[in-house]
Amino acid sequence: MKVGKQTIVFKNRPKVIGYYSMAGEKEVYGNFKDYFDYILKDDKFGEKTFEKAERKIIEHTIFKAIDKSNLSVPDIDLLISGDLLNQIISSSFSAKHFDSPFIGLYGACSTMAESLAIGACLVDSKNFNNVACCTGSHFSTVERQYRFPLELGNQRPPVSQWTVTGAGCSILSLKGKGNVITAATFGKVTDYDVKDVNNMGAAMAPAAMRTIISHFEDMQTTPDDYDLILTGDLGKLGSEIFMDLMEHNGYKLGNNYNDCGQMMYNINQKSYQGGSGTGCSAIVLNSYVYKKLSEGKFKKVLFAATGALLSPLSSQQGESIPSICHVVVIERGEE
C-alpha cells in the first residue's frame, strides 16, 4: 500500500526467514568480527581470478542463506541480485546455478536495499513465495575496474573509502519466522554536482538526505522513532555531510544514527573514510543488524543503502556523480 508520495507499507509483513554473510579477511579485523557467518581465508576463494572469486562468494552466500532458511534451492521462486562489475557478471553468472527466475539490478552500493525493497513488494503482493535478495563486492575486482591496476600500488587520497570484500543474502517470505520488512521508500536520483570520484560520501549524502526525509514525511515519523538509522556507505566524511544536511532541514540525528562504511573498519586499518562497495551494507545488514534485532537490542531499524551511479567513462567525459538511496524499514519479529 502506498503511503504519502513514495513509501510502500507492507500489509502482509514479509519476513526475513534466513540470511547469510560472508566477509574477507580485512573486514574481519574490523568491528563486526563476531557477526559474520563465514570468513574468507584466501581472497581468491580457490579461484584463478578475483572476478571468479567474487562470483563464487555471491553464489555460496545465496546457497547458505537458502539453507539457513530451511528451504531448498527449488523453493526459491525469485532471485534478485546486482553487483558493481560491468554487466553485473557476478550476479548473472551466479544465477545460472539456481533454478529460479532472476531479476538483475544495478544500483551500485544501494543494491542491498533496492533488492530488498523490490523483493518485499513482490512477496507482499503474493506474486512470489520465497525471494532471495543478494549483493556482494570484492576489493580487488572493483579497484581494478574503477580505479587502477592492483599492481600499481597507488596512493589513496584521505577522502577515499575501501571496497569491502563480502556478500550478504536475505530470504524473504510470508511463511516462517524472522524480522519483518514493514516499509520501503524507493529513492530518486540526486545530483549535487560533486565530481571528485575519490569522495563518494560527499556525492551520496544528498541522496540519503532526500530519501530519508521523504520517508519521514510519508510515514509521519521522526528520527526518534527508530532504534537505528543506518546509511549504506557514506563513510566518515560523508556521514558528517549527511548529518549537516539533515540538521539544515530540521532533523537533528542523535546516537541512533550510524553508517555501515564508517562502522566497518577499526581506526588502525588505514581505510581512511571507511568501507564502501555493494558488499559493505550487505554484510552489516545480514549479520549485525538482523542479529541485534533478534536479540532485542533494536526494535525498528531504518536501513538506507546509498549508491554512486557513476562509471569511469562518465567521469572521463566530465560528468558529475548522480547518486541514489533506497530505504527499507526492518522491525523485530518473533523468532
Place this chain on the structure above:
Amino acid sequence: MKVGKQTIVFKNRPKVIGYYSMAGEKEVYGNFKDYFDYILKDDKFGEKTFEKAERKIIEHTIFKAIDKSNLSVPDIDLLISGDLLNQIISSSFSAKHFDSPFIGLYGACSTMAESLAIGACLVDSKNFNNVACCTGSHFSTVERQYRFPLELGNQRPPVSQWTVTGAGCSILSLKGKGNVITAATFGKVTDYDVKDVNNMGAAMAPAAMRTIISHFEDMQTTPDDYDLILTGDLGKLGSEIFMDLMEHNGYKLGNNYNDCGQMMYNINQKSYQGGSGTGCSAIVLNSYVYKKLSEGKFKKVLFAATGALLSPLSSQQGESIPSICHVVVIERGEE
C-alpha cells in the same frame, strides 16, 4: 497472482496508457519506418559524445511517453530503466531529470520485458500509480564498449548482429485506456556453453525456449493461442535455432512467430543476422506491436525479450555466455 511455477497473472489489468519510440537513421531504412515516433537525423543528437547522445535519447523518450499519456512528470511515481553501458549510466543519468523514484536494472537486451514485468507487478498490486518502463541503446556506444574502437572499421563476421540506435518507453497505469499487460513470466539464467561473442543469437535461443515453454506450461496455452510470438533479438540464425529447439520440445511455431532482430533491417542493409541491443525490442514493441494491437491486427502478443549476460571481461576470462529471457503478454485493450 502466481500461476504455475513462474508466471504472474495480473488481476487488475495494468494498461499501457502511453508509449514512445525513437530510432536512428539506419533503423528507419529498415522495416518499421512508418511506426516510429521520432527519427534521429544526427546520431550524436546534438551532443559531444555518443554516450551523452544515448542518454539524451532515453531522456527524451521518457518525457515524450509521459506526454503522450496525458500525464505530467510529477505524475510518474516510479521510473524503471536499464541499458547496456557499464553501470547503466544512460538510465541513471537520465533519471536525475525526473522527479520519480528510480529502479535501475541490468538485463542486457531483455531489459524492455524485465522493466515491463516488474512495472506491471508494482502497478497491479497498487504500490505505484503510473510507472515508466524504458530502455535504449546506441550502436556507437555499444560497439566501442563491447567490441572495437569505431575508427578501426573492423570486419564483422556473418553471424553477427547490429546494435540498434533507439529507445522505447511504456507508461503503465490502472487508470486510463490502452493495451493490457495480462501476464508475465520472469526467466531463469540459462547457459548452453556458447562462447562465441559474435553469435549472441545462439547463446540466447535456449533461454528464450526455456521461459516461453514455462509460460505455455503455466498458462496451459499453446503457440496457437497468440497472434504474435515475438522474441527479443535472436536475429535470423538465433531464431532458426530457437524454432528448432522449440520443435524438439514439441512446440512447432508457425507464421505467428517472429523476432525483433530479424525484422529490424531490410536485406540490403548488410546487418547480417539483424538487429540487437536493448533498443531493438524496445522500439519494435513501442511502435509496431502496440499500434497493431490498437488497430486490431493482433489481439494477444507474447513479447519475449532476450538478453546475453556476458561482459568483455567474462569472455576474456574464458567464460561462456549465460542468457535470459523474460516474457510479457500484451492483449488488445479498449482505446
